[in-house]
Amino acid sequence: xxxxxxxxxxxxxxxxxxxxxxxxxxxxxxxxxxxxxxxxxxxxxxxxxxxxxxxxxxxxxxxxxxxxxxxxxxxxxxxxxxxxxxxxxxxxxxxxxxxxxxxxxxxxxxxxxxxxxxxxxxxxxxxxxxxxxxxxxxxxxxxxxxxxxxxxxxxxxxxxxxxxxxxxxxxxxxxxxxxxxxxxxxxxxxxxxxxxxxxxxxxxxxxxxxxxxxxxxxxxxxxxxxxxxxxxxxxxxxxxxxxxxxxxxxxxxxxxxxxxxxxxxxxxxxxxxxxxxxxxxxxxxxxxxxxxxxxxxxxxxxxxxxxxxxxxxxxxxxxxxxxxxxxxxxxxxxxxxxxxxxxxxxxxxxxxxxxxxxxxxxxxxxxxxxxxxxxxxxxxxxxxxxxxxxxxxxxxxxxxxxxxxxxxxxxxxxxxxxxxxxxxxxxxxxxxxxxxxxxxxxxxxxxxxxxxxxxxxxxxxxxxxxxxxxxxxxxxxxxxxxxxxxxxxxxxxxxxxxxxxxxxxxxxxxxxxxxxxxxxxxxxxxxxxxxxxxxxxxxxxxxxxxxxxxxxxxxxxxxxxxxxxxxxxxxxxxxxxxxxxxxxxxxxxxxxxxxxxxxxxxxxxxxxxxxxxxxxxxxxxxxxxxxxxxxxxxxxxxxxxxxxxxxxxxxxxxxxxxxxxxxxxxx
Ligand code: SF4
Numbered sequence: 001x002x003x004x005x006x007x008x009x010x011x012x013x014x015x016x017x018x019x020x021x022x023x024x025x026x027x028x029x030x031x032x033x034x035x036x037x038x039x040x041x042x043x044x045x046x047x048x049x050x051x052x053x054x055x056x057x058x059x060x061x062x063x064x065x066x067x068x069x070x071x072x073x074x075x076x077x078x079x080x081x082x083x084x085x086x087x088x089x090x091x092x093x094x095x096x097x098x099x100x101x102x103x104x105x106x107x108x109x110x111x112x113x114x115x116x117x118x119x120x121x122x123x124x125x126x127x128x129x130x131x132x133x134x135x136x137x138x139x140x141x142x143x144x145x146x147x148x149x150x151x152x153x154x155x156x157x158x159x160x161x162x163x164x165x166x167x168x169x170x171x172x173x174x175x176x177x178x179x180x181x182x183x184x185x186x187x188x189x190x191x192x193x194x195x196x197x198x199x200x201x202x203x204x205x206x207x208x209x210x211x212x213x214x215x216x217x218x219x220x221x222x223x224x225x226x227x228x229x230x231x232x233x234x235x236x237x238x239x240x241x242x243x244x245x246x247x248x249x250x251x252x253x254x255x256x257x258x259x260x261x262x263x264x265x266x267x268x269x270x271x272x273x274x275x276x277x278x279x280x281x282x283x284x285x286x287x288x289x290x291x292x293x294x295x296x297x298x299x300x301x302x303x304x305x306x307x308x309x310x311x312x313x314x315x316x317x318x319x320x321x322x323x324x325x326x327x328x329x330x331x332x333x334x335x336x337x338x339x340x341x342x343x344x345x346x347x348x349x350x351x352x353x354x355x356x357x358x359x360x361x362x363x364x365x366x367x368x369x370x371x372x373x374x375x376x377x378x379x380x381x382x383x384x385x386x387x388x389x390x391x392x393x394x395x396x397x398x399x400x401x402x403x404x405x406x407x408x409x410x411x412x413x414x415x416x417x418x419x420x421x422x423x424x425x426x427x428x429x430x431x432x433x434x435x436x437x438x439x440x441x442x443x444x445x446x447x448x449x450x451x452x453x454x455x456x457x458x459x460x461x462x463x464x465x466x467x468x469x470x471x472x473x474x475x476x477x478x479x480x481x482x483x484x485x486x487x488x489x490x491x492x493x494x495x496x497x498x499x500x501x502x503x504x505x506x507x508x509x510x511x512x513x514x515x516x517x518x519x520x521x522x523x524x525x526x527x528x529x530x531x532x533x534x535x536x537x538x539x540x541x542x543x544x545x546x547x548x549x550x551x552x553x554x555x556x557x558x559x560x561x562x563x564x565x566x567x568x569x570x571x572x573x574x575x576x577x578x579x580x581x582x583x584x585x586x587x588x589x590x591x592x593x594x595x596x597x598x599x600x601x602x603x604x605x606x607x608x609x610x611x612x613x614x615x616x617x618x619x620x621x622x623x624x625x626x627x628x629x630x631x632x633x634x635x636x637x638x639x640x641x642x643x644x645x646x647x648x649x650x651x652x653x654x655x656x657x658x659x660x661x662x663x664x665x666x667x
Pocket of ligand 1: 074076096097246247248297298299300302303304305306307535536537538
């Protein structure tokens with residue numbers, strides 16, 4: 001009997017139309033547990049690094065986390081992986097909602113899609129019955145609309161459906177996969193789904209997910225629920241409102257946008273509007289938000305309510321979450337929040353990433369103002385800010401005219417446009433648009449997480465360690481008093497000693513070594529979440545969450561029967577961290593790619609930044625180019641990975657290659 005996991009994957013060859021239920025190897029569970037780790041292993045084992053992201057050989061994997069479908073609160077993430085068309089590296093994007101638990105109850109840990117379907121299809125997974133169904137009638141339909149049409153067609157109101165919109169069908173590099181209460185938006189994973197000719201996946205499952213020690217597991221779940229209640233009743237004091245609670249910052253709940261609108265950049269991530277927020281705007285925006293927000297909603301088995309049902313008169317209802325209520329508004333320099341809610345509805349139906357897409361549009365209009373793009377590129381485009389954005393969004397998702405160039409994201413669009421356009425694609429890491437945030441002073445922890453992260457996701461820069469020092473000693477002492485989540489007491493001392501100004505302040509404090517330790521802790525929690533399928537909003541993302549390194553091993557042990565402790569879980573994390581790094585170095589990732597945008601901080605410290613990267617690589621057991629050494633891979637039981645890198649000449653004499661060449665556009 002397999003516990004927590006089902007022990008079966010669905011392997012679907014879209015070209016042949018074949019469907020197989022395949023038993024998985026329990027040894028892989030011991031090595032990687034599930035979710036992200038086993039997705040990565042499949043990608044490593046099956047795909048050569050030279051493969052194009054749109055090759056039929058690329059497996060598009062929908063993986064449930066190890067705890068998905070169990071009673072663990074918030075264990076609802078679907079981890080979707082392939083190669084990203086935008087970064088050319090491993091792309092993984094996560095969605096909450098209900099899909100992964102439904103998949104587990106249908107009897108599968110993963111759905112692995114291979115090949116390409118000659119016609120547009122959707123998958124219908126209903127326990128043991130799995131069908132590839134014609135979706136030609138859904139071509140061009142919205143991602144939200146499609147979900148409802150499929151439920152009606154199947155006469156199955158409880159089916160969970162993940163679908164792409166027009167953007168995915170047209171392989172727009174920022175295409176998302178939408179699913180009722182969540183979406184997988186980053187890294188163009190929706191474009192890969194569209195390329196495979198799959199419009200949607202619908203799942204209904206009614207089987208049990210077995211637990212090794214159910215009574216113990218339920219007790220742990222109840223402890224987590226109690227802690228969530230406690231945290232909701234006791235917000236973290238002395239930090240910004242959005243950092244006080246759990247969940248993904250509950251943008252739908254809060255109406256105070258002073259911090260975002262005055263600190264995040266407007267337009268193409270360049271213009272800071274320090275005095276934007278005032279009483280009049282506050283009242284106006286509050287009234288708009290409360291009018292369109294019909295109710296707050298949760299993902300599967302979670303007491304938090306991070307999303308909201310949005311209903312703007314005259315257009316269909318949709319779900320919104322997080323910061324996307326502001327991204328279009330700010331990119332377009334529109335001061336009416338109503339615009340943000342209206343255009344986000346269209347963008348959700350098209351199925352695009354709400355972070356990158358507005359930046360692509362702002363980038364285009366900046367190029368027009370600079371004379372690099374011309375009136376001919378924008379023929380028929382209205383002149384008002386709102387109209388301009390709607391016009392361009394329509395063209396991007398259809399890949400029409402200039403929209404076809406922009407649909408590849410700012411990095412690739414700038415390469416195609418030339419004439420100095422590259423300087424305007426200024427807000428990228430690893431060829432992907434980043435947060436439109438520009439700060440004053442470099443924060444060493446944030447620098448490392450931002451530079452070296454493989455997830456290219458905004459939440460990966462935040463973690464259980466505070467992002468800024470507390471002003472007074474009394475505040476610091478209050479913060480560390482009930483900080484049960486720390487893996488080591490030394491982190492408390494760092495918080496106590498960290499000052500807003502002076503010797504013990506950013507960028508030289510936390511020190512290089514302390515920064516590396518903090519990053520290791522934060523990354524560890526992100527990797528464990530993505531392996532277990534638990535929402536980062538209850539673990540790696542907020543301060544003082546209910547899940548942490550001390551209780552996670554007990555969850556794994558009680559769920560699976562595997563004897564897991566903190567050291568064991570850390571080893572699983574290190575293994576997956578290094579495997580994903582190996583996948584990416586095999587795809588050409590090197591040190592030169594690991595740098596935040598030049599203008600991300602007003603003051604940069606090149607020497608310190610180099611020291612931070614050196615120390616981080618050393619700590620990881622990587623060489624100076626960020627390549628895992630043979631010894632590191634051996635210690636993690638991945639000699640096969642080391643051998644492959646050696647055969648490709650990436651590891652020489654046990655070390656990764658040392659030359660600092662430009663690998664930007666490999667392979
Ligand atoms: S914390 Fe929010 S985003 Fe996370 S599972 Fe719960 S409702 Fe969903």
